Amino acid sequence: MQRIQLTENLSFSRIVHGLWRLSDWNMSNEEVLQLIEDCLEAGITTFDHADIYGNYTCEKLFGDALALKPELREKMEIVTKCGIKLVSDNRPDHGIKSYDTSKDHILASVDKSLENFRTDYIDVLLIHRPDPYMNPAEVAEAFKQLKEEGKVRHFGVSNFKRSQLKMLQSHLDFPLVTNQIELSAYQLENFEDGTLDLCQEERMAPMAWSPLAGGSIFSAENERAENLRSTLERIAGEIGADGIDEVLYAWLISHPAGIMPIVGSGKMNRIQSAIRALDLKLTREQWFDILQVSMGHEVA
Numbered sequence: 520m521q522r523i524q525l526t527e528n529l530s531f532s533r534i535v536h537g538l539w540r541l542s543d544w545n546m547s548n549e550e551v552l553q554l555i556e557d558c559l560e561a562g563i564t565t566f567d568h569a570d571i572y573g574n575y576t577c578e579k580l581f582g583d584a585l586a587l588k589p590e591l592r593e594k595m596e597i598v599t600k601c602g603i604k605l606v607s608d609n610r611p612d613h614g615i616k617s618y619d620t621s622k623d624h625i626l627a628s629v630d631k632s633l634e635n636f637r638t639d640y641i642d643v644l645l646i647h648r649p650d651p652y653m654n655p656a657e658v659a660e661a662f663k664q665l666k667e668e669g670k671v672r673h674f675g676v677s678n679f680k681r682s683q684l685k686m687l688q689s690h691l692d693f694p695l696v697t698n699q700i701e702l703s704a705y706q707l708e709n710f711e712d713g714t715l716d717l718c719q720e721e722r723m724a725p726m727a728w729s730p731l732a733g734g735s736i737f738s739a740e741n742e743r744a745e746n747l748r749s750t751l752e753r754i755a756g757e758i759g760a761d762g763i764d765e766v767l768y769a770w771l772i773s774h775p776a777g778i779m780p781i782v783g784s785g786k787m788n789r790i791q792s793a794i795r796a797l798d799l800k801l802t803r804e805q806w807f808d809i810l811q812v813s814m815g816h817e818v819a
Contacts, residue, residue, distance in 0.1 A: 520797070525696040525723075526673065529643075531779055532562055532564045532565045532779075534563050535598075535781045535782065536558050536782055537783035538567060538577050538783070539567075539569070539573075540783055541577040542572070542577050543573070548580075548584045549587065551580060552587050554785060554787070555595075557790075558787075559595065561794055563794075564596055565595070566595055566597055570628050570632055571605050575610060578599065578635035582638070585638075586637050592638055597638065597641055598645065598699075599632050599641055599644060600644070601624070601625055601645075602646045603616075618648060620646055620650040620657070621654070625661040629641065629665055639669070641671045641672070642671075643672070643673045643675055644671045644675075645674070645675045645677045646687070648677065649678060649680065649683040655687045655690040656690050659690040662674050662691065674693075674696065675695045675699070676699070677699035677700070677726075677728075678699070685717070697725060698717075698725050698726075699725065700714055700715075700726070701727070702715070702728075702778060704747065704813050705747065706732055707813060719775070724777035724778070725779070726780075727771055727781060729781075730771055730780040736751075743813070758805070759799070764792050768792065769796040769797075769801055
């Protein structure tokens, strides 16, 4: 498995396993543990979470499974996020959906995540979404305290645009290590608006959520999606891919930014599709062929 070096002492597996839908998979603790072990055996060591996933249940489901074999903790990198508040029976004090990046909320969220995972440290903590009410100095205070206490080793952001990331980074005396953003051949916004450019400028490898566009490429009934599917199928045949999902992963992996796709499936055969994509090679013309079909026009 390829690895991406984020800092001198932190690397991620090139393919990241996402646990957003863990609570929907209806797995026993033993089945979740088996999935974790299968991922580790395949070289996937990085697991992506957020406090809100599964209506605040997924972190604990993962932690309960990990407790069956706690020695696996040292073989993985746990990423989690905070900053979104959902209206939930599991958080009865939340009156409305909102963002909260206050120091108190960040510290409390991390303590709860540590309890859920049954661990004493988180490898990377991300602010889940940019908060229009954010006090970056206060976020920096929280990050500094968590780092000094050893509760969180590294920090990053998720869904931050160029100016938002630079604003927060300006208040920190250590680098943010990643920006988790939506990237796919069907969702080009972060390719076009400078978000990915900043990642490359800062030598910050991004994580890509929804690399298969949430499945919409496979099911959408519109000219753009149909043309894209046709192009992906043709290129799959040209490069020896087993399906267009492998081509979609390969399209992201081949980009020089060091993109790390997040695979959010509980089925190992689907996870293996992303792993196989690591060995697929797209020519520059094939890469642009996919881009231009998605854009609906040639490059200028």
